[in-house]
Amino acid sequence: MNPTWYTRSLRLYAPPFIEQVEAKLAADTWDLVDRFLTELVFIVSEVGAGLETRTARFRFSRRFAREDLRSEPAEDGVLLAEPALRVTSVELEHHSTCLGFALQESLHANVWKTGFRNKALRRDSGSPH
Known part of the structure; x- marks a missing residue:
C-alpha cells in the first residue's frame, strides 16, 4: 500500500447481515479505487444466538471484496474493547x-456552555478572574 494512504474504518454490529452488506457493496464496479488516497474499511460483525459473532472486512482498495x-x-x-471505548x-x-x-x-x-459564557463575560468586564 502506498504510504500516502490513510485509513478510515467503520465497525458495524447487528444480527446476521454480512451477506446483505456484501450484496450492497457488490452492486457497484468500484473501478476508480486507484485514484483515491483513502482506504475505507467496513468491519462487519454479525451477532447471533448466544452472542456468537462472525466478522468480515470489506476494504475499498480491494473493491470491497469480502474477507472473512x-x-x-x-x-x-x-x-x-479499546482504551477509549467498550x-x-x-x-x-x-x-x-x-x-x-x-x-x-x-x-x-x-463541558457546560454556561460556564464558558460566564467566564467570558467576567473577563470582558475587567474582572481578574
Missing part, C-alpha cells in the same frame, strides 16, 4: 433476533 476474519463468542457480551451487547426477548447495545467511554468530559 473470525467467528467467536462475545465473552461477557463484549463486542469491542461496546457490549445482550440478546433481547423478541420474536426475531434483537440486540441491545451499551457504549461505555473510558473518559468523559462534561
Whole structure:
C-alpha cells in the first residue's frame, strides 16, 4: 500500500447481515479505487444466538471484496474493547433476533456552555478572574 494512504474504518454490529452488506457493496464496479488516497474499511460483525459473532472486512482498495476474519463468542457480551471505548451487547426477548447495545467511554468530559459564557463575560468586564 502506498504510504500516502490513510485509513478510515467503520465497525458495524447487528444480527446476521454480512451477506446483505456484501450484496450492497457488490452492486457497484468500484473501478476508480486507484485514484483515491483513502482506504475505507467496513468491519462487519454479525451477532447471533448466544452472542456468537462472525466478522468480515470489506476494504475499498480491494473493491470491497469480502474477507472473512473470525467467528467467536462475545465473552461477557463484549463486542469491542479499546482504551477509549467498550461496546457490549445482550440478546433481547423478541420474536426475531434483537440486540441491545451499551457504549461505555473510558473518559468523559462534561463541558457546560454556561460556564464558558460566564467566564467570558467576567473577563470582558475587567474582572481578574
